[in-house]
Amino acid sequence: MTRAASNLKINGLQFRRGSRVVLDAIDLQLQSGAVTAVLGPNGAGKSTLLSCIAGLLRPERGSIELDGTSLHSLAAMQRARRIAFLPQTPEIAWAVDVQTLVGLGRIPFQGVSSDEEDRAAVARAMAKTEVAQWAERAVTTLSGGERARVLLARVLAGESDWILADEPFTGLDPSHQFEAAELLRAAADQGGGVVLTIHDLTLAARIADRVIIIDDGRIVADGSPQDALTPQILRDVYDIDAQWLEGMHGTPPTIAIHGRAPRG
């Protein structure tokens, strides 16, 4: 299923926490159908940017437009139907079963879609993430990797135009990281827009169509992974000595980190 293209337009975005400017002069145009990875050191403003786009934080200055409509003029439920958000440390407060948890992703659609449509969307999300076999198991009995898949299914159940995921791979072993990455990749291939924050440079290089690097609240690089993840930029942003290694015989690229390279 492919859907109509959607775009997010961010203009002159500024966000402050107290007197500290967390994000400044952010101009971005995001297109659906692609995976955009947002990188940057801790505290650079990645999560704040994602929260602003998700409508959870209101920027001081600048505008965010979703297909030409100001994000903040949309009702919260309307916005939630179009933009799904996976928080950095997802909380699960109660021992609900997997099917119920995935169904929470349909909350913005109550009164808009029929129960049948909701059930079908939940079933599709559970099938895509292969969590259907646990449908009646309590989420709290699953392992961390399994739980991450269920939480991803919750996000997919909204079948929204956009998926914003804040560090979706943190705490997962390499195999589960790839699994989650492939699911997000598939959502983009089907026409959805995926924006995620990530720390793993190699994983970013492999799954993203576009890499945006933020440092100190400003965009310092924006382009294809190969253009954005250059040794010079990585040195400037992370103070590391790193190198893009093209995979041999068509295998995916790797970013080798040789060590720290303190700023001169």
Added chain:
Amino acid sequence: MTSRRWAIPALLALVVVLAILSIAVGRVTLTWDMWKAQDAVSRAILLELRLPRAILGVLVGASLGLAGAAMQGYLRNALAEPGTLGVSAMSALGAVLSIFFNIAGLHPWVLPVCGVLGGMTAMAALFVLSGMAASVLTLVLSGIILSALAVAGISLVLSLSPSPWAAGEIVRWMLGGLTDRSFDELTIAAPLIVIGCIAVLGCRRSLDALTLGETGARSLGIDLNRAQWQLAFGIGLIVGGSTAVTGVIGFVGLIVPHLMRSLVGSRPGALLVPSAIGGAALVLAGDIVVRLLPGGSELELGVVMSLIGAPFFFVLLHSMRRKLT
């Protein structure tokens, strides 16, 4: 899943049975023959004593069960409940203050309204004290502060109270019960409680969404600010309305949602109605036990609930102690 379908009909049947028992059982047992004979004494017992008592039991039990389930859902904490967190005590303080300042006699609505104001103040204070992401520790501490404040206030009023009648009335609020309540009291409490229940039930979707935490709920389009005030309003009405008429009956909202989770699952919104039905059953059962206990005068229901509830609270806290550290 299979247990979920029969849970609600079974609970409803239980409430009906207990309500019939509650009408029949007491110092005088109403038998079917007496019911058919329709003599003046049994009519009076039925209509003036037993019926309002049973209806009040259903109403208060259901609303306290509902309030407990909603507070637990909102605070994402299985220890939250109007009684344990001092909301009931603050309602009692509101009611007691209206007696102390001699305004309760002005109009039948003054005392319940003061109870409601006490309850709403407590809910607001609870949200402010414990914040949104309330840990078990901050929540229980906030409850201790509110309870201590309410008990101190009531004790102060008690010792300053000029008339023994007022003092007796005040003590009655500390020991909640359904004894000798009439239809007059029912007509005052019912509207408050019903409006409160509607307000709380309106928060179902927000409570469900809060399973994913504050950020998760907001990203699903939930207005948490609104949900918070709607709950404070609804629970304030429920607890204030019921406390004004029956006094403090604690632990219903703690025990019932916990039992219901094993019957109908943990989704907070789906837990509300079963908790209400279960609460009605628990209060009716407790009130029947109170009447059947041997002894000269009836034990107050609030005392029985605390005797059952306090050990229950202890066991729950014990099983959650790892979360505390």
